[in-house]
Amino acid sequence: MANNIPIGSPVRTQAIVNRYFVKAKKNLGQNFLVDQEAILGIVHASDIQEGDQVIEIGPGIGSLTEQLLLAGAKVFAYEVDEDLPPILKNELPDKIGNDNLSNRFKLMLKDVLKADFKTDLAGFFDLTKPVKVVANLPYYITTPIIFALAESDLNFESLTLMMQKEVAERLVASPGSKDFGPLSIAVQTEMHAKIALEVKNTSFMPRPKVDSSVVVLTSLNDKPDIENRKHFNWVVKMCFSQRRKTLNNNLKNLIPDKEQRANLIHKLGVDPKVRPEDLTISQFIVIAKAIPLKQ
Template structure:
């Protein structure tokens, strides 16, 4: 069974009367080289894997041959029979039909993986990439790494540092959890149906370390800073956190940060130090 063969894929979908759903952003991989690279660079040998959106099981099939266990969460019930056929030979694969954003991810992964860590590997629909990433990162699930394919432009924003034009609040947010990098670029031609844009595979290594600021407080600071990103950081933080401008100015100077900086000029460490000092002063919820 060659699930990356366009001809075999079409025959399989016709056999089960499957139609692609635009609303679910379904685009299936039809390039075995890309699948192999994801499996190889994801280093999934002997690992527990959570896959989101397995589709017909193309990536799942290859991962199941090397992984310890694979738990695949799929929202499209019409794929139930197809997945039973394509993955039926594997005793280490479980398909859970649900909307991942409405799933207690800690509960379902603990039920399947126990207390063992797991990696997330997924080809995420473009329209819901950020919400899924944020949900996973903010969960208490025992995730060690996240390896996901997404729209190339979104990937560039996620991995950008403050020297790049793509740098923004999502860049800072993701870096809070650990280092992120692009493993490979993926052309739009390797999907069926073919999307309008190219993709990239991003790897986020989850760093379990203490931070001087909670993620909720960091989000407050980022909303204030990037919500008015055309303003100086002095003005945006003063207004966004409802703080006296003179106080914010003093904190910036204490940290050797120019008051003329804008949101995109600050690193994660800058935001952590700023947040710690500003919110201790009583910044209100924003």
């Protein structure tokens, strides 16, 4: 379908909403992005080049999808809302340059948290080459998605994710900050995180209560030595199980023996009353290595 008005413009979005009687579903955390400047800002932040392989999570009615395709990307999208595929089929352009849409875009009705990326993408992406993830994430499921991506074995070049501003600040937080926690550590042991742009709540329909941020995550060249990623993330979460308590208190469930706890804290070179947010990532790696793997 050819249309000179971008899907992400307020007038086109409203027309699509009226035509298909579609409503943003609260239970799926849907908010349609109707700010073309913000959409193009996301595409720019993700540095899309001709031929880039992009996973999109939650394409919605295609506002961001359309611009990713026009920028030269090949897009594989995960969507859980069964009402949206016909809209995407009708509203996205039939041709992208000289290419048919079917050669550049594939939609899978599937929860991304249940994705087997290598199986899902086989035959559409060249898995010998890296992929980018670009997404406007639902607020309620942002953290699980980021953890799932961080723990997957897919070769990511970058993740460009729009999320609640508060979550974005946790991703980029440093030790000693109130925002520093399990999410910060899980991401920063794998990737460099930076906030690329802010998006006001007025850029969405319906309008959420909070503003958003776009975070760009790129793979670290020199990753820390973490033997078992899931075990490490679990240990970190346990250390933060009660943020207001000291590290010593939070370690009780992991190391019941008082002397062993004292020895570990001494090895870390910190005060027993230190709080978990004041530790460095290197110190969490030491803790994880001292905790036996869960059977």
